[in-house]
Amino acid sequence: MGVYTLLLLALLTCAILPQSTPDPDDEACLTHLRGSLVDPNSNLKNWTGPNFKAPCSGLISYLHGATCNNGRIYKLSLSNLSLQGSLSPFLSNCTNLQSLDLSSNSLTGPIPPAAAALLPNLAVLNLSSNRLSGPIPPQLSLCAYLNVIDLHNNLLSGEIPQQLGLLARLSAFDVSNNRLSGPIPSLLGNRTRFNASSYEGNKGLYGYPLPPMKNKGVTILEIVGIGLGSGLLSLVLSFGAVCVWLRVSEHKMGVEEGKIGNLMPDY
Numbered sequence: 001m002g003v004y005t006l007l008l009l010a011l012l013t014c015a016i017l018p019q020s021t022p023d024p025d026d027e028a029c030l031t032h033l034r035g036s037l038v039d040p041n042s043n044l045k046n047w048t049g050p051n052f053k054a055p056c057s058g059l060i061s062y063l064h065g066a067t068c069n070n071g072r073i074y075k076l077s078l079s080n081l082s083l084q085g086s087l088s089p090f091l092s093n094c095t096n097l098q099s100l101d102l103s104s105n106s107l108t109g110p111i112p113p114a115a116a117a118l119l120p121n122l123a124v125l126n127l128s129s130n131r132l133s134g135p136i137p138p139q140l141s142l143c144a145y146l147n148v149i150d151l152h153n154n155l156l157s158g159e160i161p162q163q164l165g166l167l168a169r170l171s172a173f174d175v176s177n178n179r180l181s182g183p184i185p186s187l188l189g190n191r192t193r194f195n196a197s198s199y200e201g202n203k204g205l206y207g208y209p210l211p212p213m214k215n216k217g218v219t220i221l222e223i224v225g226i227g228l229g230s231g232l233l234s235l236v237l238s239f240g241a242v243c244v245w246l247r248v249s250e251h252k253m254g255v256e257e258g259k260i261g262n263l264m265p266d267y
């Protein structure tokens, strides 16, 4: 029994050891991410030094916020750490990443489309409450396992990509409080799971499930009304101007006539 246990242990060790060699892709991913982030409170101070070169070399990760599985980074949770800076496109090198949570920081710049396109295992993306700008990359639709897309409270603009409606596994979707515009893709909008609270706080965004816009934009009736009104007004104004002009010239002529009359000697 003891021999078998030892054998099993030896086998396990053999199975684990080859995976403990640092993965060059994870290393590139984390090095560039660390380089693009600004960390004023030194939360990532152990993202440097000897442990950093082999982020998943032990059974556990030594890096704050990083979780390993089978020698690869599979979770990055760096929420609420006052992080500044931007998202590195090299995030795409963390190819085993399943969960990326950088919510409640002060990150700026765009969501790199390349990173979105090349994370085939991504299930959770939480970038909420930052200052990210630019469009929502349509490439997110290539992450077929996405369950959670939380992008609320940012400065994202442009339209919501139609393709996101193809993400069959989405169970949470929140893009509220951004600067998005255009129609809500119907394939997303009519998912009963996502109500208006997923979309509110975007001035230019419209369509179901948001309530119809009030006092925003102008209806056809209003356009016709404004057209007729301004037409009538200009007619009245020009008519008035003509009347005034006629009056003035009449008056002038009268005065001239009077003057001429006055200059004429009396016979």
Ligand SMILES: *[C@@H]1O[C@H](CO)[C@@H](O)[C@H](O)[C@H]1NC(C)=O
Binding pocket: 024, 025, 028, 090, 092, 093, 118
């Ligand atoms: C990282 O990703 C880029 C772009 O996809 C790729 O060219 C590169 O080989 C990857 N690995 C490393 C270690 O940079």
Ligand SMILES: *[C@@H]1O[C@H](CO)[C@@H](O)[C@H](O)[C@H]1NC(C)=O
Binding pocket: 043, 046, 051, 062, 063, 064
């Ligand atoms: C790295 O930092 C985190 C928290 O800041 C800590 O929990 C962890 O033990 C540190 N790891 C090492 C190897 O110092």
Ligand SMILES: *[C@@H]1O[C@H](CO)[C@@H](O)[C@H](O)[C@H]1NC(C)=O
Binding pocket: 080
């Ligand atoms: C965020 O971190 C600050 C301290 O840095 C703490 O006071 C606050 O409660 C945290 N918020 C959340 C939602 O964890």
Ligand SMILES: *[C@@H]1O[C@H](CO)[C@@H](O)[C@H](O)[C@H]1NC(C)=O
Binding pocket: 079, 080, 103, 104, 126, 128, 129, 148, 149, 150, 172
């Ligand atoms: C995203 O993170 C925030 C905290 O930073 C949390 O409140 C929110 O529930 C998360 N979103 C999802 C869908 O879990």
Ligand SMILES: *[C@@H]1O[C@H](CO)[C@@H](O)[C@H](O)[C@H]1NC(C)=O
Binding pocket: 186, 187, 190
């Ligand atoms: C949602 O919208 C799509 C596209 O317009 C349509 O094909 C589908 O039937 C709709 N589903 C529901 C439940 O309304």
Ligand SMILES: *[C@@H]1O[C@H](CO)[C@@H](O)[C@H](O)[C@H]1NC(C)=O
Binding pocket: 193, 195, 196, 197
């Ligand atoms: C919208 O859905 C969220 C959960 O997804 C729920 O907390 C909220 O009450 C819902 N709001 C309305 C108006 O139904």
